Amino acid sequence: GESVGLHLPTLSVQEGDNSIINCAYSNSASDYFIWYKQESGKGPQFIIDIRSNMDKRQGQRVTVLLNKTVKHLSLQIAATQPGDSAVYFCAVPTTDSWGKLQFGAGTQVVVTP
């Protein structure tokens, strides 16, 4: 079956440094990947997505890298700010027609001054 996993439960990063959050997936047929940010007491918020025909996609201060060979994706946050403190999830829609989202367990990013 399909599964999604994250490599680290907690990432502590100093303000201004870059953050890298990793995620592994199991289904080689997956063709779309999403990163969500969830702040305390809130629902997941879309950050950035990437399709399988791309290796890299950039947004505002965020970059997602996709390595289909090893079924791995990462989220890079440049110049991490206190407002970036949150739990980050990668989510992969299933490859059937309904595409329910499968989430990893999440990585807690803690930004220290």
Next chain:
Amino acid sequence: DAGVTQSPTHLIKTRGQQVTLRCSPKSGHDTVSWYQQALGQGPQFIFQYYEEEERQRGNFPDRFSGHQFPNYSSELNVNALLLGDSALYLCASSLRRVNTEAFFGQGTRLTVV
């Protein structure tokens, strides 16, 4: 433009009771999915509604049921509540089943005592 709204934001129920949670999708969206998020974990898919029918279901017992109304809003019902049902319940909406543009509400925090 209002996003996904859920009600109530918090509630406390006793074991064995029944609960109904409500969700209004983002304007223009016609598909609603429900997720359960236990503390410290990623959201788990419960079910998805499209055209007022349950289209896909995750690994949840029949105690979990739902409904979608003609205006696309949705309800999640849980019968015979167990302590283990305590979680954040998230509603996500999208257009025509496609989860590539899923938007989440802030969730309903359910505590079963």
